[in-house]
Amino acid sequence: MKIGILGFGNMGAAMGERLKLKYQIFVFDKDVDKTKECAGITVDKSLEELANCANALILAIKPQDFEKSLEEIKKHEQMYLIISIAAGITTSFIEARLGKKAVIRAMPNLPAKVGEGMICITKGKYATDIDLSFVQGLFNRLGKTLIVEERLMDAVTAVSGSGPGFLYELINNIPRAEWDKFIKEEFVPKLSYAGMQVGFTAEQAKLLAETTAQGSMSLLHQSKTSAAILKVRVTSPGGTTEAGLSALKGKVENLELAVRVALKRSEELSRK
Ligand SMILES: NC(=O)c1ccc[n+]([C@@H]2O[C@H](COP(=O)([O-])OP(=O)(O)OC[C@H]3O[C@@H](n4cnc5c(N)ncnc54)[C@H](OP(=O)(O)O)[C@@H]3O)[C@@H](O)[C@H]2O)c1
Known part of the structure; x- marks a missing residue:
């Protein structure tokens, strides 16, 4: 699975640096300074380029940037799995904009930066148990994981x-x-x-x-x-x-x- 990360700020960078040891990682951040130094990660020039080369996409952007990015992501049919780490954005919000897409929502905390995070994970309507365990495997690299019902995310x-x-x-x-x-x-x-x-x-x-x-x-x-x-x-x-x-x-x-x-x-x- 080729993994794309949209947004390379605090969390996107922390995830990219840890996940690159096992997966092929692609990233796009509109602030080019953020991706100047990221050895071992492919830096794309646009969300379109990112969506064309990854089949799973981690949305590590702020909640207020979701609406616009989802509009663009919707155009890319081959994008199989969407993983959101944004606080307060529900899987149904994303599904309502993308259609029947596999969506997983995760909530990491800041110690994920040093591989000792607590990451709670939940799946949307169209994601399978296999998708969920794949994403759990990703987040195990950032700390301990726990699968919870979405109502517990707040x-x-x-x-x-x-x-x-x-x-x-x-x-x-x-x-x-x-x-x-x-x-x-x-x-x-x-x-x-x-x-x-x-x-x-x-x-x-x-x-x-x-x-x-x-x-x-x-x-x-x-x-x-x-x-x-x-x-x-x-x-x-x-x-x-x-x-x-x-x-x-x-x-x-x-x-x-x-x-x-x-x-x-x-x-x-x-x-x-
Ligand atoms: N920080 C935490 O401890 C933490 C914990 C759990 C969950 N989260 C969630 O993680 C998400 C990211 O948080 P963060 O603290 O990592 O934020 P951040 O440091 O602001 O990083 C987000 C990055 O994404 C870029 N960006 C925004 N819109 C974009 C777009 N359309 N295309 C490409 N790049 C775009 C931003 O660029 P600009 O700065 O130029 O806008 C910024 O560099 C949030 O949704 C937050 O709720 C964060």
């Missing part, structure tokens, strides 16, 4: 998507020597509990909480920066992490509330 955004921002905020107030104990005894149990309150089973919630905590710490160690700076990087203005942080107020006791507020924000953004 909850995924609130727990594993915003979780890194919550953790960075909380450890920022704690001496470094106490981080491990805090994460094991406070953060993970409370994030797991919050996950169960927003719809996950106990087992799913534990996986999401543990993987999010571990991945966030690996990202922190490997990025050689502070928790405060990483917190700012993972907090987009008006997004779910920002909303959750306003409820968290730097206190782990507020984690469940923070997750609920992030979920509400994710649902609002999805409705837009």
Whole structure:
């Protein structure tokens, strides 16, 4: 399978760099500076060129860029599988614009950059179980994967998507020597509990909480920066992490509330 990536920003680049070790990767980003240095990946000059050479396409563009790109993608019949990682864009939104196409939706979190992400995956109406397991194989290269029902995708955004921002905020107030104990005894149990309150089973919630905590710490160690700076990087203005942080107020006791507020924000953004 030849894999195309549309958009080579934070997530597209993280995916391309990891997937190129196993797959043939093609990429197009309208900002040519982003694809200047990407050894081992074929850089295309347009979405049309990309759609002509790939049979699976990862949409790693912002939600607001979807409508226009889907119009172009619709013209390319040979494009077999569409994989979207955009927050708040449903499989039915994509199917409504592309017709009976196999669509898979995935929600990675930022630690995917260092191969320790938590990635939840769901399939659209026309995708098969074989498509789903193929995509799960792709995302296994970026961290741990979990197949969930699509109705849980906003909850995924609130727990594993915003979780890194919550953790960075909380450890920022704690001496470094106490981080491990805090994460094991406070953060993970409370994030797991919050996950169960927003719809996950106990087992799913534990996986999401543990993987999010571990991945966030690996990202922190490997990025050689502070928790405060990483917190700012993972907090987009008006997004779910920002909303959750306003409820968290730097206190782990507020984690469940923070997750609920992030979920509400994710649902609002999805409705837009
Ligand atoms: N960052 C995360 O942690 C994270 C986690 C989970 C999911 N996501 C999802 O991943 C997607 C990408 O996020 P990101 O943070 O990687 O965004 P990003 O850094 O802004 O990257 C998107 C890239 O796509 C380019 N682009 C936009 N429209 C295009 C088009 N029609 N053709 C070609 N290139 C196009 C953008 O160029 P310009 O800058 O010139 O517009 C930009 O370089 C979003 O939908 C987001 O919801 C992100």
